[in-house]
Amino acid sequence: KRKRQWSLQDFEIGKPLGKGKFGRVYLAREVKSKYIVALKVIFKEQIEKYRIHHQLKREMEIQTSLRHPNILRLYGWFHDDERIFLILEYAHGGELYRELRKKGYLSEKQAATYIGSLTNALAYCHKKDVIHRDIKPENLLLDHEGRLKIADFGWSVQSRSKRHTMCGTLDYLAPEMVENKAHDYAVDNWTLGILCYEFIYGAPPFEAENQTDTFRRIMKVDLTFPSDPPVSAEAKNLISRLLVKDSSKRLPLQKIMDHPWILKNADPMGICK
Numbered sequence: 268k269r270k271r272q273w274s275l276q277d278f279e280i281g282k283p284l285g286k287g288k289f290g291r292v293y294l295a296r297e298v299k300s301k302y303i304v305a306l307k308v309i310f311k312e313q314i315e316k317y318r319i320h321h322q323l324k325r326e327m328e329i330q331t332s333l334r335h336p337n338i339l340r341l342y343g344w345f346h347d348d349e350r351i352f353l354i355l356e357y358a359h360g361g362e363l364y365r366e367l368r369k370k371g372y373l374s375e376k377q378a379a380t381y382i383g384s385l386t387n388a389l390a391y392c393h394k395k396d397v398i399h400r401d402i403k404p405e406n407l408l409l410d411h412e413g414r415l416k417i418a419d420f421g422w423s424v425q426s427r428s429k430r431h432t433m434c435g436t437l438d439y440l441a442p443e444m445v446e447n448k449a450h451d452y453a454v455d456n457w458t459l460g461i462l463c464y465e466f467i468y469g470a471p472p473f474e475a476e477n478q479t480d481t482f483r484r485i486m487k488v489d490l491t492f493p494s495d496p497p498v499s500a501e502a503k504n505l506i507s508r509l510l511v512k513d514s515s516k517r518l519p520l521q522k523i524m525d526h527p528w529i530l531k532n533a534d535p536m537g538i539c540k
C-alpha cells in the first residue's frame with residue numbers, strides 16, 4: 268500500500284514530554300484515528316550545525332525497518348521548512364531510568380525480566396544486521412504495562428527534570444569501543460552485562476570520579492560485587508560471563524536466554540518472544 272504522507276495538520280499536539288539537544292518530544296494525537304503518539308521535533312538548523320544528517324537518516328531507516336515488541340516503533344516522519352517530525356510509538360511509563368533512580372535498584376525478578384526483553388530485542392536486531400544499539404537506561408522506555416521498549420535513535424532526550432549528564436559517559440562502552448577498535452555484535456553483550464549490574468546495584472560497575480578512572484576500570488574489567496544489596500550467585504555469574512574483555516568469550520544472546528538466573532527470575536509475560 269502507498270506510504271501515507273503525513274503533515275502537522277494530521278496531529279493535535281499535547282504536553283511536552285521532554286526536550287533534548289536536537290529538539291523536543293510532544294504527546295500528540297492523530298486527528299482521524301485518535302491514535303496517541305509521541306512526536307519528536309528536530310530542528311534542521313541543529314542537523315546542519317552538528318552535521319548529523321546521514322546519521323539521522325540511517326537511524327530513521329533502521330528504526331522504521333524494525334518490528335519488535337521491545338523496540339519502540341517509528342511509524343513515519345514528515346518535515347516543514349525548519350523542522351523534521353518523527354512519529355513515534357508512545358510509551359506511557361516513560362524512561363526506565365526514572366524508575367531505577369526512584370527505587371535505587373530493582374528486584375532480581377524485575378532486572379531479569381528487563382534483561383530478558385533486551386536480549387530478545389537485541390537477538391532480533393542482530394538477525395537484521397543491526398548492532399550497537401547504544402543501549403543506556405535513558406534510551407529505554409516503559410509502556411503502560413511496564414514492558415521495556417528500546418527507544419534509541421542516538422538522540423537522547425532530556426526530560427524536563429534535571430538530567431544526569433549521560434552524554435559523554437564511558438560507563439556503557441565496551442573495551443573495544445573505548446579503544447575505538449572495530450566493534451561487532453558482542454558489544455551489545457557487554458552492554459547487557461553493564462545494565463544487568465546497574466539494574467541490580469543501582470549504579471554501573473565501572474563508575475568512577477572521572478572518565479580517566481572509568482576508562483581504566485573498563486580496560487581492566489575491574490568488576491567488584493558490593494555485599495549490599497545481597498545478590499544471588501546466579502546473577503553475579505551472568506554478569507561475570509558478559510563483562511569479559513575478549514569479546515569472543517562473552518556469553519552469546521541465546522545462552523543468556525537459557526541462563527538459570529533468567530529462567531528462574533524473568534517474567535515470561537514481560538519478555539515478548
Ligand SMILES: COc1ccc(/C=N/Nc2[nH]nc(C)c2C(=O)Nc2cccc(NC(C)=O)c2)cc1
Nearest residue numbers: 284285292305356357358360361362365424425426
Ligand atoms: C517527565 O515525565 C514523563 C513521563 C513519561 C513520559 C513518557 N514518554 N514516552 C515516550 N514515548 N515515546 C517517546 C519517544 C517517549 C519519550 O521520548 N519520552 C520521554 C522524553 C524525554 C524525557 C522523558 N523522561 C521521562 C522521565 O520519562 C521521557 C515522558 C515524560
